[in-house]
Amino acid sequence: MIQFLLNRELRSEHALDPNLTVLQYLREHLGKPGTKEGCASGDCGACTVVVGELQTDANGHDSLRYRSLNSCLTFVSSLHGKQLISVEDLKHKGQLHSVQQAMVDCHGSQCGFCTPGFVMSLFALQKNSADADVHQAQEALAGNLCRCTGYRPILAAAEQSCCQATRAPDQFDSAQADTIAQLKAIAPSETGELNSGDKRCLVPLTIGDLADLYGSHPEARLLAGGTDLALEVTQFHRTLPVMIYVGNVAELKRIEHLDDHIEIGAATPLTDCYGALSAEYPDFGELLHRFASLQIRNQGTLGGNIGNASPIGDSPPLLIALGAQIVLRKGDSTRTLALEDYFIDYRITARQESEFIEKVIVPRASAKRAFRAYKVSKRLDDDISAVCAAFSLQVEQGLITDARAAFGGMAAIPKRAKACEAALVGKAWNNATLEAACAALADDFSPLSDFRASKEYRLLSAQNLLRKYFIELQTPHIETRVTAYV
Known part of the structure; x- marks a missing residue:
């Protein structure tokens, strides 16, 4: 079973097809057609939704972090323990949300097909930045395409709704304490599972459980951000019989700064890698700004970008030039490998059966x-x-x-x-x-x-x-x- 919040409504799912995307779940299972399918490949942003996650700082203070995601590339199993917000959830007591109202006021909608995606990207920007600047607005919207060429009024809507610190609180602000309490109540405490009979997805919580599950199911496909793996389902119409979702394994999402290197968990989203890498290597940070879209960077992971062994992945050349290493794990055993030695031939790597990337080791910058x-x-x-x-x-x-x-x-x-x-x-x-x-x-x-x-x-x-x-x-x-x- 997996559990998550649909806005504030608790959803418990047992037997859904693990190959089901959040886009299909909203439209076909819940009858919420506001989220649109434009490309089914994460390129257009029409399907953008926002996922809220509970985070606790070093002082023990709980808060919510909102991420814009492409629902066409997000499998439902990745929602376990999180909050899903779609465009239908923004209107409250008959009143449009401020980002929706800004799109109306600034004439930001033309044919309207892409509008829900833009609205959700603006919503995430507003939640994550009390007073965004124009560059943040452009970055937040770079993954949303308008085929009617209406970008000027959409950017004006971003300025009105997200670039003014005087915005009024919304219903999500007033419900934040209750939402945090709900998420804490459903925080996963054991391995979750979606099982439709012929297909299953396992959701471990610890790196030990992940290693054991992968050892027992070497045929499983590891699911992190899913921005590449999901294309096998949405574009090539293949079936993935067994998946293991690694996004709830806390050890795989840690970033540790040591004296001579940085250790980045393989399941760390690229958005979270930015601060650590850009501080040491500004050019790495600049390239991450151009790595796909913000929605993709919110989902895609550093380990995933390495693991899929694409010859045109953006992070491997930079990491190789820096002399980065990876730690590979199988069961209780680990080995450290120079990243350049991981790649053998097209889509062929040095990874053994049931072995997975645990962390990436990046040397710290040197003045020399x-x-x-x-x-x-x-x-x-x-x-x-x-x-x-x-x-x-x-x-x-x-x-x-x-x-x-x-x-x-x-x-x-x-x-x-x-x-x-x-x-x-x-x-x-x-x-x-x-x-x-x-x-x-x-x-x-x-x-x-x-x-x-x-x-x-x-x-x-x-x-x-x-x-x-x-x-x-x-x-x-x-x-x-x-x-x-x-």
């Missing part, structure tokens, strides 16, 4: 090293990389003593450019060395041509990004990092 990251894509926001590059060099007395260069989109796996690195180490950091390293990239990679970029474009872009890195280190006042090329 210069790290930069770049993403080349057709759009600035919410787009997949054609080429992703990351460089980390150590230069002492004019000589390069160590070099790490990693790329995504250039091979079947995220990969270091070993020939390029060899052309750099031991050499003076000058134009001649730079051009030799750029030429060496042709020995490292033979990229493919696809609809995102040709092989010639990819290789030239990779070389030009290395040149860009050189220019930035020579003239650090130039702010041109993490740039999109159209």
